[in-house]
Amino acid sequence: MRITNKHGVPETIVRAVQDDEYDKGDSVLSVTQLISPPRIVILQSVNQHNLExxxxxxVPALLGTAVHKILEKGSKDLPHYHLEERLFDVVRGWKISGxxxxxxxxxxxxxxxxDYKIxxxxxxxxxxxxxEQQLNCYAYxxxxNHGRRLRSLKIVAILRDWVxxxxxxxxxxxxxxxxxVDIPLWTFEEQEAFVEGRVLLHQAAQKAVDSGEPLVYCTDEERWVRGETWALMKEGRKSAVKLYDNQEDATRAAKELGESIGLNPGHYVEHRHGSPIRCAGNYCLVAGYCRQWQRSLVQGSGDGSG
Ligand code: SF4
Known part of the structure; x- marks a missing residue:
């Protein structure tokens, strides 16, 4: 992946970013990839030399590295603290690691x-x-790897915008x-079922690509779709009478209004797609290579549903 410096930030920062220490060993998937949408993981792998x-x-990744340096310093002489151990397992023939x-x-x-996060x-x-998924994968x-039985999972969050x-x-x-932040600890059976389910999803996506089939689409949840509404409309009027965040309430309101004014209800429900924050907001590295997103832009819906 090519690192650009469009804002002319100092060379020290550019070099620190380029010196990325991230390494997933010889695993096929890291835990981060395992819990990510298969479409993103595959598009990143296919386009890794073109991505910039x-x-x-x-900067967020850079700050994360800085926190880990602090962690190393703060845990010195604490022998019961085991830092940054990469753990592996083979699931359905694929090596995963975290x-x-x-x-x-x-x-x-x-x-x-x-787990420390900024x-x-x-x-x-x-x-x-x-x-919750990430930490339970680590517990798994x-x-x-060691037969370690977990008592608790916690996120130690350093809040960058705290006031x-x-x-x-x-x-x-x-x-x-x-x-x-306390994170719910699943049973080992739940962790195992989750990990296996995710590996199967990624394997199915890879198999589809290998055999020339279309790559599975990201779901609304994976695209972080926000702002989806159902508008209660009235014939002859351009703006919505009222907006609802679920179809059932909007449909009920349209029906009740229709019944209240007799034979000529004139009310209907219009579904308005939300906006996929992950695709549109510079959060997805492969947005420029993603047909699902690019097609929705061409179609003018901008919601990735095209
Ligand atoms: S741009 Fe959106 S739809 Fe495409 S891979 Fe990224 S998150 Fe998924």
Whole structure:
């Protein structure tokens, strides 16, 4: 992947970004890839030599590396802290791997896993299913590699946009710039079923591509579609009477209005697609190579449904 420097940032930063220490060993999929949409993973692999990213878009990854250096320093002389161990397993014939930030030996036969992230306040206040998936994949690997039984999974979140004033005003705002988020720990059977299911999904996508079939589309959830609405419309009127965030409520309202004015209801429901934040917002590296997204742009829908 080529790193560009369109904003003329200092050479030190460019070189730090270029010196990426990320290495997934000889595995086919890292945990990050495993939980990512198969379409993104395959398009990245096929286009890896053509992809380019500007150095400023690598700042979050760069900060992540910086945090890991701090972590190394802070864990020195703590022998029960095991840092950044890459763990492997072979699932359905594919080798997978994950590098776990911190595994803590509790001394009673149980272990904790901590993952460090630089993230936003919004992230720790929202549902993050990918955090739950990622850490449970690590727990799965820790058990498969060492028989480690997990007691807890935690995200240690360093909040880059934390504002002290907000913390003073709102009790439900994170009260410190470092928030520790408990992540639900699945049973080993649930972890195993999840990992195997994801490997099968990626294998099916790869098989389709190898045999010349179209690559599976990303789902709305994978494209981070936001703002999908169902508009209650009235014949002869351009704007919506009311917007609903689900089809059932909109349909019920149209029906009730229709019934209330007798034989000439004149009301109908119009589905309005949301916007795929991941495709449109510079979050997907392969957007320029993705027919699903490019086609929707050409069709003018901009929602990736084309
Ligand atoms: S651009 Fe959108 S649809 Fe295409 S691979 Fe990326 S997330 Fe998926």
């Amino acid at each position: 990213v500007d150095v400023v878009n690598r 590098a776990v930030d911190v595994q803590i030996d509790n001394g009673d036969g149980t272990w904790d896993i901590n 993230t936003s306040v919004y992230s720790v206040q929202s549902d993050k299913p990918e955090w 690997l820790a058990y498969k 002290r004033k907000q913390a003073e005003l709102k009790p439900d705002y994170p009260q410190s710039q470092i928030a520790v």
